[in-house]
Amino acid sequence: MISWRAIAAATLLAAAAPVLLAGEIPPDARRSGYAFMGADTRAMQDDDTSNPGMLFVLDGEALWAKKIGSADKACADCHGDAQSSMKGVAARYPAFDKALGRPVTLDQRIILCRANHQQATPLPYESRDLLALSAFIAHQSRGTPITAGDDPQAKPFVEQGRVLYMQRAGQLNLACTNCHDDNFDKRLAGAPITQAQPTGYPLYRLEWQTLGSLERRLRSCMSGVRAQAYDYGSPELVALELYLMSRAHGLPMETPAVRP
Amino acid sequence: MAALINVPSKAKRGDIIEIRTLTSHIMETGFRHTADGKLVPRNIITSFICRYNGAEVFRADLFPAIAANPYLSFFTVAKESGKFEFEWIGDNGYSSTASASITVE
Numbered sequence: 222m223i224s225w226r227a228i229a230a231a232t233l234l235a236a237a238a239p240v241l242l243a244g245e246i247p248p249d250a251r252r253s254g255y256a257f258m259g260a261d262t263r264a265m266q267d268d269d270t271s272n273p274g275m276l277f278v279l280d281g282e283a284l285w286a287k288k289i290g291s292a293d294k295a296c297a298d299c300h301g302d303a304q305s306s307m308k309g310v311a312a313r314y315p316a317f318d319k320a321l322g323r324p325v326t327l328d329q330r331i332i333l334c335r336a337n338h339q340q341a342t343p344l345p346y347e348s349r350d351l352l353a354l355s356a357f358i359a360h361q362s363r364g365t366p367i368t369a370g371d372d373p374q375a376k377p378f379v380e381q382g383r384v385l386y387m388q389r390a391g392q393l394n395l396a397c398t399n400c401h402d403d404n405f406d407k408r409l410a411g412a413p414i415t416q417a418q419p420t421g422y423p424l425y426r427l428e429w430q431t432l433g434s435l436e437r438r439l440r441s442c443m444s445g446v447r448a449q450a451y452d453y454g455s456p457e458l459v460a461l462e463l464y465l466m467s468r469a470h471g472l473p474m475e476t477p478a479v480r481p
Numbered sequence: 482m483a484a485l486i487n488v489p490s491k492a493k494r495g496d497i498i499e500i501r502t503l504t505s506h507i508m509e510t511g512f513r514h515t516a517d518g519k520l521v522p523r524n525i526i527t528s529f530i531c532r533y534n535g536a537e538v539f540r541a542d543l544f545p546a547i548a549a550n551p552y553l554s555f556f557t558v559a560k561e562s563g564k565f566e567f568e569w570i571g572d573n574g575y576s577s578t579a580s581a582s583i584t585v586e
Contacts, residue, residue, distance in 0.1 A: 270521035273550040276505045361501040429510075430549035 244387075244402040246416055251472055254480055257406075262427070266313030266479040274356060274425040274477025277349075277432045279333040281357025284350055290341025296354075300340060303361055310369045311359035312474050315463045317374040324378050324463050327355050328434060329378040329454060346453035352432045356423045359476035367420065367474060370467025382464025385457055397461075400442075412481065417442075421478020432477065433464055482506065486567065488581040492559035500531065500539075501554040504569055505579060510545040526571035529553060534563040545570075559585045 246338050255263060269275050285303055288295045300306045315324040325333065328346065331354050335341045344351040370379045387395045400419035401411070409412060422435040429437075440450035451457040486503040504526075509585060511523025531539040538557045561586045569577045 266486075270501055271552060273503060273552070275485055276483045276503065276550060279485070283483075337569060378545070427548075469503045 231481050244398050244406075245468075246402055248471065251418065251469065252416055253418045253420045253472055253475060253478075254460070255421070255475060255478065257413040258479075262479055262481055266421075266475070272425065272477060273463045274432055274479060274481055276476060277425075279351070281353035282479075283359075284354055285357060289337070290339035292338065292340045294339050295393075296334070296339075303358065307361040308360045309362050309365045311355075311362040311476065312365040312451065313371070315369060315375075315459055315466065316380075317372050318366055318473045318481060319374075323456070324375055324459055326436075326454075326459055326462055327358060328394045328436075330360070335415040337353045337432075343401045347437060351422050352434065352454065355434070356432060356461065358475050359423065359474065361476040362475050363476060366471045367466055370470070371461055375463060375467075377469045378460050379464050381457060382446070382462070382467075383461035385461050387465055391446035393446040395446045404433065415439045417465060418472055420469055420472050421475045421480070423476065425481045428446075428481065435465070482569075484567070484569075484577065484579040486565075486579055487582045488491070488565055488583055489559075490585045492584075493586050494559060494561075496559045496560050497556050498583075499554060499556055500565065501552070502531075502567055502579070503537065503550060503552045504553045504579075506569070506571065507548055508543075508547055508549045508551065510528075514543065524572050524575075526551060526569050528570050528574065530555075530568045530570075531555070532566045532568075533557060534561065556561075559583065561585050 254264065254393075257402070258266075265271050265273075282303075284433065285296045288298070299301070311327055314327040314330065316330075317323070318325045328351055331351060332343060338341060344354075356419040370376075389396045389399075400414050403412050405416045419435050423432050425432050426438075436453050439458060439461055482505040484502065484504040487499075489498050491496050496568050507524060508526065509520070509521055509524040511525075515519045515521060521525060525545055525547070526543045528543065529541045529551075539555045541553060543551060562583060565581050565583065567579045569575070
């Protein structure tokens with residue numbers, strides 16, 4: 222009897238939304254975290270002279286032109302004017318790297334350029350300079366629709382990210398999907414639960430009082446359910462990032478966003 | 482340190498204008514401890530001054546409870562064309578400046 226009812230429910234779901242997997246948000250219902258914020262926080266993001274993320278964009282612009290490393294080269298020496306050369310780039314990251322045979326995040330791409338092309342000391346994850354460079358680069362994509370994950374070579378990694386996103390974890394035994402697909406528009410304590418759209422990274426979080434990467438955000442959601450957070454740059458975090466970006470397909474980039 | 486300044490580029494004589502400033506600073510309170518119990522020394526901006534063609538028009542004292550990257554907005558009267566100069570002073574000899582010009586018709 223019970224199993225019959227379950228089958229009936231499953232067929233109903235399938236009839237209502239044939240192309241979507243259970244729990245997924247239909248494309249026209251996708252909303253950036255911006256849509257969940259109060260008027261004050263939106264105003265802060267919208268005005269480039271009151272958005273603290275822009276301070277990091279300015280720092281990144283200065284770093285872009287600075288010659289460093291034993292190659293004594295600046296990013297600008299190879300990439301020229303970022304306004305044209307970096308336009309739209311962040312919207313397709315994480316991107317598949319042929320030589321490495323796996324996707325790399327924008328931060329990892331910058332780390333690779335520092336190591337391979339500038340022969341400079343590596344920038345640690347979440348360091349101020351790395352965040353500033355990635356904010357400066359991603360800012361050049363503001364307004365560009367996200368296309369990351371479109372590359373067929375990236376598909377297996379998108380799928381890996383989706384599995385992780387659906388997988389329950391931690392002492393609270395919750396999956397990302399339980400909050401961000403099943404319960405967005407509700408609140409967790411005082412905070413609105415959003416759809417986890419990665420449109421604004423790196424972004425300025427008022428709680429952090431600084432700019433932070435998408436990986437930092439994901440790691441804090443993982444500690445939130447009392448799970449062991451994956452390390453920065455780990456294949457799992459990269460896959461999750463890639464899945465989130467592919468899930469946000471078509472949403473415009475808004476770096477540097479502001480979040481509570 | 483990077484700063485973002487918003488001053489209208491043009492104004493009519495006698496207009497009340499809004500000035501907004503945002504500057505990079507960690508504003509370390511001096512009340513926090515590291516994981517191994519050491520006190521993180523205070524490192525904040527302690528005062529901010531705005532001068533309009535050399536004359537001080539606004540000053541503020543800042544304290545540990547003010548968030549990182551302080552944002553200040555205030556008003557003044559547009560009197561003559563010229564320059565606004567901004568100065569942030571803080572712990573450990575910290576000092577940073579910025580400026581913006583205005584045309585008053």
